[in-house]
Amino acid sequence: MKKLKRHVRLLKMFFSFRLSNRMIYRASFWTAVFVDVSLFLIQLAVFSVLFYDVDSINGWNKYQMVFFVGTFTIIDGLDMFLYFFGVIGIPAKIREGKLDIYLTKPVNTLFWLTFENMDIGSLFTCIPGIIMVVTASVMLGIRITLRRVLGYILLLLMMIALLYNLMLIIRCLAFFFIKTGALDELEGELIGFSFRVPGIVFRGVAKFVVYVLLPYALLATIPAQFFTDSLSGGMWLLVIGVAAAFTLLAQWVWRLGLKHYGSASS
Amino acid sequence: MGKYLETGKVSMKAQITYRFDVGVGSIIPFIRVFLAYALWKVLFAAKTEIGGMSFEMMMTYHLVASFLTRLDQSVNMVWDMAEEIREGRFSKYMVRPISPLGHFLAESLAKTLYILLVTLATVAFLAVVMRRILVPPSSLANLAGACLMGFMGLVFLSLLNYLTALLAFKFNDITGWHIMKNNAVDFLAGALVPLSLLPAWIQDVMRFFPFYYVYYYPASLYLGLKTEQFVTGLIVMALWIVLLWGLSVIVYHRFRRIYEGVGN
Numbered sequence: 283m284k285k286l287k288r289h290v291r292l293l294k295m296f297f298s299f300r301l302s303n304r305m306i307y308r309a310s311f312w313t314a315v316f317v318d319v320s321l322f323l324i325q326l327a328v329f330s331v332l333f334y335d336v337d338s339i340n341g342w343n344k345y346q347m348v349f350f351v352g353t354f355t356i357i358d359g360l361d362m363f364l365y366f367f368g369v370i371g372i373p374a375k376i377r378e379g380k381l382d383i384y385l386t387k388p389v390n391t392l393f394w395l396t397f398e399n400m401d402i403g404s405l406f407t408c409i410p411g412i413i414m415v416v417t418a419s420v421m422l423g424i425r426i427t428l429r430r431v432l433g434y435i436l437l438l439l440m441m442i443a444l445l446y447n448l449m450l451i452i453r454c455l456a457f458f459f460i461k462t463g464a465l466d467e468l469e470g471e472l473i474g475f476s477f478r479v480p481g482i483v484f485r486g487v488a489k490f491v492v493y494v495l496l497p498y499a500l501l502a503t504i505p506a507q508f509f510t511d512s513l514s515g516g517m518w519l520l521v522i523g524v525a526a527a528f529t530l531l532a533q534w535v536w537r538l539g540l541k542h543y544g545s546a547s548s
Numbered sequence: 549m550g551k552y553l554e555t556g557k558v559s560m561k562a563q564i565t566y567r568f569d570v571g572v573g574s575i576i577p578f579i580r581v582f583l584a585y586a587l588w589k590v591l592f593a594a595k596t597e598i599g600g601m602s603f604e605m606m607m608t609y610h611l612v613a614s615f616l617t618r619l620d621q622s623v624n625m626v627w628d629m630a631e632e633i634r635e636g637r638f639s640k641y642m643v644r645p646i647s648p649l650g651h652f653l654a655e656s657l658a659k660t661l662y663i664l665l666v667t668l669a670t671v672a673f674l675a676v677v678m679r680r681i682l683v684p685p686s687s688l689a690n691l692a693g694a695c696l697m698g699f700m701g702l703v704f705l706s707l708l709n710y711l712t713a714l715l716a717f718k719f720n721d722i723t724g725w726h727i728m729k730n731n732a733v734d735f736l737a738g739a740l741v742p743l744s745l746l747p748a749w750i751q752d753v754m755r756f757f758p759f760y761y762v763y764y765y766p767a768s769l770y771l772g773l774k775t776e777q778f779v780t781g782l783i784v785m786a787l788w789i790v791l792l793w794g795l796s797v798i799v800y801h802r803f804r805r806i807y808e809g810v811g812n
Binding site: 313314316317320321324327328331332334336339340459460461462463464465467468471472474475478479483484488491492 | 565566568569570571572573575576579580582583585586587589590591594624721723724725727728731732734735740741745746
């Protein structure tokens with residue numbers, strides 16, 4: 283409990299430090315907002331073009347699609363706010379030996395690296411996401427119940443954690459290889475695609491790949507599927523299993539990487 | 549010319565050092581085509597043609613477009629150059645008897661050449677595996693035209709990325725600009741979806757801008773579509789390349805005056 287309180291206190295400190303830092307460089311603060319909004323608009327444009335004259339995809343109608351895009355926008359906003367900029371900075375710190383200073387501090391290294399670069403501006407991205415989710419719910423005539431809302435929030439949190447673990451695993455490869463830029467590109471492809479296309483389009487081997495091995499297709503599909511349709515017990519088990527497996531894998535890769543870390547010579 | 553060739557050679561050698569990165573990069577076309585297949589298979593379930601293309605043409609389009617996207621290596625060089633400017637390490641280019649623009653282009657094209665060799669193998673493999681759902685080039689002349697347009701597109705993107713990196717002289721952090729520009733280019737150049745899916749009047753406007761000819765047009769030409777636009781395309785691209793070249797020279801000479809060379 284004491285440990286948890288300490289970490290919450292640290293989180294508050296990171297947040298206030300970043301907030302004051304971002305407010306000094308106001309241009310950067312608003313640039314982040316513009317970047318997020320531009321990304322959202324482009325994804326929306328692609329989505330509109332793709333589904334311009336298609337009424338439904340594998341049983342999902344237009345408003346379920348809108349709900350799906352809204353959900354992804356919320357996940358994207360929250361991950362950029364919480365850990366995105368912290369995690370993407372890890373490879374450079376490994377390469378340049380800057381990890382030393384983090385390792386010598388009496389704070390969990392990964393916790394510090396993850397949350398030190400919270401981006402407050404990214405929270406604004408969640409606003410269009412929430413608007414889309416609410417609008418789609420109204421248009422679909424969904425009966426809002428406490429169970430549905432709590433289940434959606436729980437799945438959203440699980441997917442944010444899953445995305446974190448996927449990002450971390452890729453960044454930890456910098457412990458073993460000098461340059462990992464192509465992996466970032468690969469990840470960008472998968473995330474970009476899972477933003478545009480719901481996981482329900484996949485079947486057979488393809489579904490196994492994007493639901494289990496590279497579970498990017500779960501990210502927005504599962505919360506949207508739960509809220510607008512239904513999620514079977516089997517799917518709940520799959521999602522929990524995949525999220526747990528990737529948490530363990532990320533922790534293992536991180537520890538293995540730390541053992542391999544040789545300071546500036548990495 | 550010799551010094552730029554030397555720059556290119558050094559850049560290629562450096563690429564060989566990063567074998568893991570290059571190896572991972574070479575599987576990106578696999579991922580793109582796999583994802584495109586899953587998506588278009590569903591969208592084509594109830595249709596035989598979308599945006600003037602059959603399913604086979606759509607898959608071929610994505611393979612060609614993803615190959616061309618992979619060839620642009622200047623996009624990643626922006627980060628390095630911006631960091632060098634920010635940290636005061638760019639001074640070395642100012643004292644060397646070599647133009648920074650020439651250095652950037654030589655490095656970018658050498659990296660592209662190396663990636664071309666590696667990625668060509670991946671694409672050839674994909675073409676064999678997926679031969680039933682891919683279409684061959686419509687004619688040798690169209691293939692040559694597509695290659696020429698693709699090359700001009702790469703030169704244009706290199707110049708655009710050089711200009712973006714130059715912004716680091718003026719603005720401390722160009723991350724946001726660069727990401728926004730990349731997102732816009734991916735969409736406008738047809739890397740995400742073929743531009744033929746857009747309304748006709750938008751396509752007509754886009755024909756006067758260079759992005760239309762970067763990925764979308766070479767892929768269309770390969771498929772034997774829009775061949776009548778080839779000459780216009782060449783002229784438009786040549787004009788934009790000259791314009792961006794001139795702009796790069798002017799911007800560099802203007803911005804180098806405000807460079808302090810001490811870093812931050």
